[in-house]
Amino acid sequence: MFPPPQQPLTNLPSLPDLLLTALSVCFLVSSSKSHIATTRCPFPGRILKIPAMSLSSSSSTSAVPPRRHNFASPQSLSEWLKPRLPSESLASWGVKPGTKNVHNLWLELSQGETSLADSTPPxxxxxxxxxxxxxxxxxxxxxxxxxxxxGNVRKRGRPLSEKMKPNEDPESAAVRGILEELGSVVAAANAFYSRVEDIVTIHPNSYQMRVEERDSASYPGLPGCYVLHTLHATVQGLPEGDFCTYEVDEYQGDFHHKNVAHKAVSVKKHYWTWVSADSLQT
Known part of the structure; x- marks a missing residue:
C-alpha cells in the first residue's frame, strides 16, 4: 500500500533564481522523408559524456534553432495533422488508454517544449x-x-523525466522536474531548508546525451526524435519505500493556455519505487 500523498509543494524560495540562470538550449530541427521507416533525427545516434560543469558551453555551441509552427488553436493543429497522419492513428489520441490528445500537443508546441517537422508524417x-x-x-x-x-493508468518504469523548455539547460530542467513531480513529499521533509541547493544535488561528471528515434506512445502514428539528457542526482527527504506524489501545475501559462489545459490529458499522481542499478531501463 502506498502512504497517503502529502500536499503539493507550492513555493520553494530559490527556484526562480535557478531558472533565471538557465542558459540557451534550443530544440533541434527534425528532418524526415515521406515514410516512418526512413525518418531520421537531426543527430546520428550517439552517446556523449560531458562533465556537468561544461553543459552550458556545450549546449550553446551545438544547439540548432527549432522549426516553429504558430498554430492559433488546437483545432488548427488538428486540421494541419489530418492530411499528414493516418486517420485511425489521429482518432486514437486521447481515446486509447495512456495516450494524450491534440490539446496536449498544442500546449507542448506553444510552450516551446516540442517542434514538428513539416513532413508526412511530421x-x-x-x-x-x-x-x-x-x-x-x-x-x-x-x-x-x-x-x-x-482515469487511465499509464505504465512508466523509468527514472524521473521532464521535457525541457526553451533557454533551459539540463541541470535547471532536472531541478524543475524534481520540484514539480516530487515536491509534495520533498516540501514536508525539508521544511527547515531555505535553499534548493540544500535539497537537490546534481552529481558532477554524470551528464550523458543520446538520441533515440521511435514512434510516440503518447501520440500514436507520430514518429519522434528524443534527445535525452541524463543526469544523476541526490534528493534529501525522499521515503525509503514505495510512495506517490501529486503533479504540481503540469501546464502553466496565461488564461488561454489554462483553458486548453482543462481539455488536455494531465498527470494527477506519480507512483515511485526503488530499484537496483541493473534494473534501470534508461
Whole structure:
C-alpha cells in the first residue's frame, strides 16, 4: 500500500533564481522523408559524456534553432495533422488508454517544449532530461506508473523525466522536474531548508546525451526524435519505500493556455519505487 500523498509543494524560495540562470538550449530541427521507416533525427545516434560543469558551453555551441509552427488553436493543429497522419492513428489520441490528445500537443508546441517537422508524417522532436536519483543501498528511484486525469493508468518504469523548455539547460530542467513531480513529499521533509541547493544535488561528471528515434506512445502514428539528457542526482527527504506524489501545475501559462489545459490529458499522481542499478531501463 502506498502512504497517503502529502500536499503539493507550492513555493520553494530559490527556484526562480535557478531558472533565471538557465542558459540557451534550443530544440533541434527534425528532418524526415515521406515514410516512418526512413525518418531520421537531426543527430546520428550517439552517446556523449560531458562533465556537468561544461553543459552550458556545450549546449550553446551545438544547439540548432527549432522549426516553429504558430498554430492559433488546437483545432488548427488538428486540421494541419489530418492530411499528414493516418486517420485511425489521429482518432486514437486521447481515446486509447495512456495516450494524450491534440490539446496536449498544442500546449507542448506553444510552450516551446516540442517542434514538428513539416513532413508526412511530421516528426516530433523533444529534448528530455532523465534524472537518475540515487538513494540508499545503491538503489535508484523509478516512476512505476501514473494516474491520469481521464482515469487511465499509464505504465512508466523509468527514472524521473521532464521535457525541457526553451533557454533551459539540463541541470535547471532536472531541478524543475524534481520540484514539480516530487515536491509534495520533498516540501514536508525539508521544511527547515531555505535553499534548493540544500535539497537537490546534481552529481558532477554524470551528464550523458543520446538520441533515440521511435514512434510516440503518447501520440500514436507520430514518429519522434528524443534527445535525452541524463543526469544523476541526490534528493534529501525522499521515503525509503514505495510512495506517490501529486503533479504540481503540469501546464502553466496565461488564461488561454489554462483553458486548453482543462481539455488536455494531465498527470494527477506519480507512483515511485526503488530499484537496483541493473534494473534501470534508461
Amino acid at each position: 516528426v516530433r522532436t523533444v529534448h528530455v532530461v532523465l534524472v537518475r536519483i540515487k538513494g540508499k543501498d545503491a538503489k535508484f528511484l523509478v516512476e512505476s506508473h501514473q494516474e491520469l486525469s481521464d
